[in-house]
Amino acid sequence: MNDNPPPLSDLDVPALVLQLAESLPQKGWMMATAESCTGGLIAGACTDLAGSSVWFERGFVTYSNEAKSELLGVDATLIEAHGAVSEPVARAMAEGAVARSRAQASVAVTGVAGPAGGSAEKPVGTVWFGWSVDGRTRTERRRFDGDRAAVRAATVHYALQTLVELVRGA
Numbered sequence: 001m002n003d004n005p006p007p008l009s010d011l012d013v014p015a016l017v018l019q020l021a022e023s024l025p026q027k028g029w030m031m032a033t034a035e036s037c038t039g040g041l042i043a044g045a046c047t048d049l050a051g052s053s054v055w056f057e058r059g060f061v062t063y064s065n066e067a068k069s070e071l072l073g074v075d076a077t078l079i080e081a082h083g084a085v086s087e088p089v090a091r092a093m094a095e096g097a098v099a100r101s102r103a104q105a106s107v108a109v110t111g112v113a114g115p116a117g118g119s120a121e122k123p124v125g126t127v128w129f130g131w132s133v134d135g136r137t138r139t140e141r142r143r144f145d146g147d148r149a150a151v152r153a154a155t156v157h158y159a160l161q162t163l164v165e166l167v168r169g170a
Helices: 012-027 041-047 065-072 076-082 087-099 148-169
Strands: 031-035 056-061 105-111 126-133 136-143
Touching: 012 041, 012 148, 031 041, 031 087, 041 056, 041 148, 056 065, 065 076, 065 087, 076 087, 087 105, 087 126, 087 136, 105 148, 126 148, 136 148
Parallel strands: 031 056, 031 105
Antiparallel strands: 105 126, 126 136
């Protein structure tokens, strides 16, 4: 299964960040990120914009399973039962980012960026997303083609694109 979006231009992510910079303050909200496979790239994209401290509260880089539990409160039994790359873990990460910050919106990503680490169930390019916006959580699984950099770039774009839509719709 391939859920790849059309090719991205370098301007897409900054444009999405600008939309968050408009939408979040209008609601009096801040956001947080909980990142595994992207290693802080989403937070980095957000904080590349000057003045982002008005709406970007914090980023959690929780690459290890222990970090997911310690920093975000993800129950270790969820990780043991479903694996780190799973719907329950993405949901718990998104909800944990809001619970452990002053944010009203969050995005969480956990996936297999490659080139190794994939399985038949979770091939390289599989990413679980979680978004928690104004007390409601949404999760989604996507699979992106390409090398490690391409998978991570597509993950950042999709995470921000969907967050913009959810914040605007809240």
